[in-house]
Amino acid sequence: MRVAFKRAGLIMAMAASAFVAVPATAQAAATAASPAAVCGADGYSYSVVASAPVKFSSGTVAGTVYLMYSSGNGKNCVVTVKTSYTGSATFTTAQLMIQNGNSYVDQGNYTSYAGPVRGSAAGKCVKYWGTINTGPDGQAGINATGGRMSWGNCG
Structure with missing residues (x-):
């Protein structure tokens, strides 16, 4: 049970970091071209x-x-x-x-x-x-x- 909990935490951390990086980059590119x-x-x-x-x-x-x-x-x-x-x-x-x-x-x-x-x-x-x-x-x-x-x- 301990191993499963650690794996779940690792997967959550990886998912959270991937989720944050993509929209921030796309938003910065869109904002940069706004006159x-x-x-x-x-x-x-x-x-x-x-x-x-x-x-x-x-x-x-x-x-x-x-x-x-x-x-x-x-x-x-x-x-x-x-x-x-x-x-x-x-x-x-x-x-x-x-x-x-x-x-x-x-x-x-x-x-x-x-x-x-x-x-x-x-x-x-x-x-x-x-x-x-x-x-x-x-x-x-x-x-x-x-x-x-x-x-x-x-x-």
Whole structure:
């Protein structure tokens, strides 16, 4: 009876550790690609003010580029979230351009998103743009693009 009890305890411990590890990893991956979580890593809350599909010339969507705003710090934030090629490091960009001001870009070989890029645009208009390439260098693959290249969200 002593042996059976020890075995049962061991099985319970192994089952509990396996149960905890899987959901924590899946939840972290899902949270990491949330635009609000990505932009909010600076401790402020952001809301989506505009978004656009990032798509290939064929019309196939590879992700979404989000323009967000935080009233807490007065900043805009842009993040490009991949829905295709996730898990593969492909050249991905997020860009925020401020009228008569700075331009902010994050680019690199990312598995789920590019960004955040943040900037203050009080009293100015902004443009936002994102790309997702099918390859790791931004040259050999095919680009999916999206965003707004005209001034908007002025304020």
